[in-house]
Amino acid sequence: MTANSKIDPNAMNRRDQIVSQIILLVITASVLFPILYVIGLSFNPDPRRPTSLVIWPAQPTLDNYKQVLDHPTANPVSFAQLALNSFGLSSGVAAVSILFAVFAAYAFSRFQFKGRSEVMIFIFVLRLIPGVATLLPMFLLLNRVTTSSTVLGFIIGVAAAIILFAVVSWFVGRLRDNEAGTGAIGTLLLGLIIGGAIAYGAYDSINKGEEFILRNSLYGVGIAMVSGGLPFAVWNLKGYLDTIPKELEEAARIDGASFNQTFFRVVLPLAAPVLAVTFFLNFMGNWAEFYVSWQFLTDPSNYTLSMTLWNIVGQYAANIPWNIFAAYAVVMALPVAIIYLVFQRQIVGGLTLGGVKG
Amino acid sequence: MTMITAAASRALQNQQGSTGKVGTGPYLYLFPTVIVTVVLGLLPVLYQVWMSFTDFQLANIRPDNPPALIGLKNYIGVLTADQGVIKVADFNFWKTLFFNLWWAVSSVFTTIVAGILIAVVLNSQGLWFKRVYRVLFILPMVVPTLVVNTVWRNMFDPQNGAINIALMAIGGFFGLSKEALQIDWLNSIAHPLPWFFPWQAMPVQYFAMMLSNFWRGWPWVTIVATGALQSIPTELYEAAGIDGATSVQKFFNITMPLLRPAIVPAAILSFNWTFNILDIPYFLTGGAPFHETELLVSWLFRLVNEQRLYGVAAAFSVIIFAVSVTLFFITNRFARATEAADS
Numbered sequence: 001m002t003a004n005s006k007i008d009p010n011a012m013n014r015r016d017q018i019v020s021q022i023i024l025l026v027i028t029a030s031v032l033f034p035i036l037y038v039i040g041l042s043f044n045p046d047p048r049r050p051t052s053l054v055i056w057p058a059q060p061t062l063d064n065y066k067q068v069l070d071h072p073t074a075n076p077v078s079f080a081q082l083a084l085n086s087f088g089l090s091s092g093v094a095a096v097s098i099l100f101a102v103f104a105a106y107a108f109s110r111f112q113f114k115g116r117s118e119v120m121i122f123i124f125v126l127r128l129i130p131g132v133a134t135l136l137p138m139f140l141l142l143n144r145v146t147t148s149s150t151v152l153g154f155i156i157g158v159a160a161a162i163i164l165f166a167v168v169s170w171f172v173g174r175l176r177d178n179e180a181g182t183g184a185i186g187t188l189l190l191g192l193i194i195g196g197a198i199a200y201g202a203y204d205s206i207n208k209g210e211e212f213i214l215r216n217s218l219y220g221v222g223i224a225m226v227s228g229g230l231p232f233a234v235w236n237l238k239g240y241l242d243t244i245p246k247e248l249e250e251a252a253r254i255d256g257a258s259f260n261q262t263f264f265r266v267v268l269p270l271a272a273p274v275l276a277v278t279f280f281l282n283f284m285g286n287w288a289e290f291y292v293s294w295q296f297l298t299d300p301s302n303y304t305l306s307m308t309l310w311n312i313v314g315q316y317a318a319n320i321p322w323n324i325f326a327a328y329a330v331v332m333a334l335p336v337a338i339i340y341l342v343f344q345r346q347i348v349g350g351l352t353l354g355g356v357k358g
Numbered sequence: 359m360t361m362i363t364a365a366a367s368r369a370l371q372n373q374q375g376s377t378g379k380v381g382t383g384p385y386l387y388l389f390p391t392v393i394v395t396v397v398l399g400l401l402p403v404l405y406q407v408w409m410s411f412t413d414f415q416l417a418n419i420r421p422d423n424p425p426a427l428i429g430l431k432n433y434i435g436v437l438t439a440d441q442g443v444i445k446v447a448d449f450n451f452w453k454t455l456f457f458n459l460w461w462a463v464s465s466v467f468t469t470i471v472a473g474i475l476i477a478v479v480l481n482s483q484g485l486w487f488k489r490v491y492r493v494l495f496i497l498p499m500v501v502p503t504l505v506v507n508t509v510w511r512n513m514f515d516p517q518n519g520a521i522n523i524a525l526m527a528i529g530g531f532f533g534l535s536k537e538a539l540q541i542d543w544l545n546s547i548a549h550p551l552p553w554f555f556p557w558q559a560m561p562v563q564y565f566a567m568m569l570s571n572f573w574r575g576w577p578w579v580t581i582v583a584t585g586a587l588q589s590i591p592t593e594l595y596e597a598a599g600i601d602g603a604t605s606v607q608k609f610f611n612i613t614m615p616l617l618r619p620a621i622v623p624a625a626i627l628s629f630n631w632t633f634n635i636l637d638i639p640y641f642l643t644g645g646a647p648f649h650e651t652e653l654l655v656s657w658l659f660r661l662v663n664e665q666r667l668y669g670v671a672a673a674f675s676v677i678i679f680a681v682s683v684t685l686f687f688i689t690n691r692f693a694r695a696t697e698a699a700d701s
Contacts, residue, residue: 012482012483012484012485016482017484017485017486020479020482020485021486021487023479024479024480024487024491027476027491027495028491028494028495030573031494031495031497031498031573031577032494032497033520033524034506034509034510034513034520034573035497035501037513037520038509038512048518049512049515049517049518049519049520050518051518051523052523053520053523053524053527100390100391100394101391103387103388103390103391104387104388104390104391104392106387107383107384107385107387107388108388110384111383111384113384113385116384119388119392122395122400123391123395123399125683126395126399126400126403128679128682128683128686129403129678129679129682130634130655130678130682132634132636132655132658132659132662132675132678133655133658133675133678133679133682134399134402134403134406134675135658135659135662136406136409136662136668136671136672136675137401137402137403137405137406137409137672138398138402139662140405140409140419140668141401141402141405143419144421223398224398226394226398227394227395227398227399227402230391230394230395230398230399231395231399234391259381259383260383263387284502287502288502288503288504288505288637290504290636290637290640291636291640291659291663294663295659295662295663306502306504309504309505309508310504310508310641313508313511313512320512322512325508325512326509326512329505329508329509332502332505333500333501333502333505336500336502337497337500337501340496340499340500341496341500344496344500
């Protein structure tokens with residue numbers, strides 16, 4: 001035994017410390033190498049790959065980022081449009097999935113009713129199917145749903161009006177009860193943004209005035225993605241709700257709260273953190289989603305960020321502008337990476353929720 | 359207080375037992391999800407089952423041109439790789455299934471082992487820069503797999519790819535020749551290290567896939583394992599130390615058994631992810647060489663997206679569905695078996 005370990009029997013001795021540090025430094029180098037390489041490449045003025053190991057280019061330039069943030073490919077679609085498509089699709093699918101799932105998860109988690117286990121098995125079996133395995137029927141079925149974009153615009157417009165009305169009247173109700181805290185204001189703003197975005201979509205759709213095929217639109221892609229994401233969301237949320245003690249709800253019920261009041265006033269606030277985590281997880285999966293949009297969409301103005309990444313790198317075997325690719329990869333990874341790093345503790349906890357309970 | 363809640367709990371249970379006040383509430387809450395899963399989940403599956411018995415082609419997309427029923431021909435074609443049905447070179451269901459299973463098992467095994475070992479090193483008391491390492495080691499997880507695999511595809515280039523340049527730099531240090539380290543990661547048809555895989559040698563691309571998946575995969579295991587390690591009381595190690603246990607003995611007799619409840623679900627989850635990961639074969643290797651590194655889902659995507667063999671793809675989907683359900687029961691069994699070993 002060394003002198004060190006006599007003072008604190010659990011602390012590492014010098015030799016172990018040095019060996020561990022060397023191992024960890026090698027791991028750090030392997031972790032950072034691809035990241036630094038791509039970041040370096042993204043500032044490189046030369047579209048070819050450097051022939052020697054250069055992490056930082058001799059003449060760094062921001063031109064690649066300028067080009068990526070303007071028009072990343074030869075397709076007539078701006079980066080802003082791509083980002084808007086990806087963001088709208090990702091958040092829309094996540095929001096819709098969770099909206100449906102939280103009610104179902106609550107019913108499964110708390111109540112014994114006729115047909116409960118049958119419905120649970122049904123949803124669970126659907127969760128087992130890999131997403132790619134339902135791509136084909138989704139493609140063919142949604143291809144049958146056609147209308148004119150004017151009709152569609154009016155339908156979406158009504159939906160936007162309902163959302164905006166519901167959010168505003170809910171907030172006015174809160175104001176009247178003097179309960180309009182920061183949370184309520186945040187919800188109001190979020191609702192207004194979502195409602196406004198949908199209203200803009202409606203306006204855009206009416207203006208287009210062409211034949212609308214549900215399959216060949218971001219709505220169709222979103223519908224196919226919800227069908228894959230919903231069973232996961234139900235299972236994740238049920239896994240979490242199972243861990244919330246029932247006493248609070250029971251106390252509320254004794255006090256005469258109705259079924260709905262218990263859910264909205266007691267359960268939802270408790271579940272808010274896990275709703276956020278499930279939203280992020282779903283959002284991140286949707287952000288990098290590729291195969292549904294690749295199969296469904298043909299109009300470049302509907303393309304997503306991940307489709308464009310593959311457009312940059314996949315189609316032209318030779319003469320790939322690697323510096324543009326690198327800048328684009330950095331820009332695409334950055335938003336989710338930041339969300340992940342900020343909320344990593346909650347997100348890691350959320351990942352295991354649905355998986356543990358079979 | 360506890361008495362009140364206990365009484366309340368009993369009262370509520372009675373209420374539920376007699377289907378009293380709760381009434382239609384749960385059904386109303388379930389209704390939207392059930393409708394969505396029936397329309398968007400069950401209906402496509404049933405449609406696909408019907409399609410799998412037809413010779414559905416691109417021309418049959420028009421509703422006025424229904425396909426002809428051909429019985430089990432698609433299924434037989436997929437399972438026997440009948441060229442008359444599949445019409446794609448190098449399609450072999452059983453070979454792909456075997457590769458897919460081996461891929462998932464080997465990549466999960468390597469990430470789990472490395473993840474646990476790194477977590478153990480990171481968890482040693484008095485380690486310097488612990489927090490810095492913990493933050494740095496999350497970085498691979500936060501990058502979307504699509505980006506990871508396109509970036510690795512760039513780095514695996516035989517000419518000026520970053521991997522080969524780095525290998526040459528390290529190899530030159532140890533006096534290895536440059537030619538020996540200029541590995542053709544993505545286009546080679548070589549199957550190196552045959553002694554390592556006695557049943558079937560793996561192509562070079564398999565190692566590229568393993569590297570890419572390993573880089574992104576182990577940090578997640580480390581995070582799960584770290585959480586579990588921190589809940590192991592240090593007294594256990596102290597007691598074992600007094601009894602004269604070596605650190606290896608401590609690892610196998612204390613750390614491993616107490617990690618198991620956290621690691622087994624994580625392993626099953628990552629098995630499911632890796633088994634069905636489309637990004638790696640599609641963006642990294644493109645299935646090369648000769649579709650050897652194709653997984654079931656990437657083959658399916660090619661049948662749908664590139665070949666447009668809709669009837670065949672439908673049958674293939676149904677088979678993949680059957681594989682998924684079978685795997686679920688096997689992994690579930692595995693989880694139960696390891697649970698039983700604990701108690």
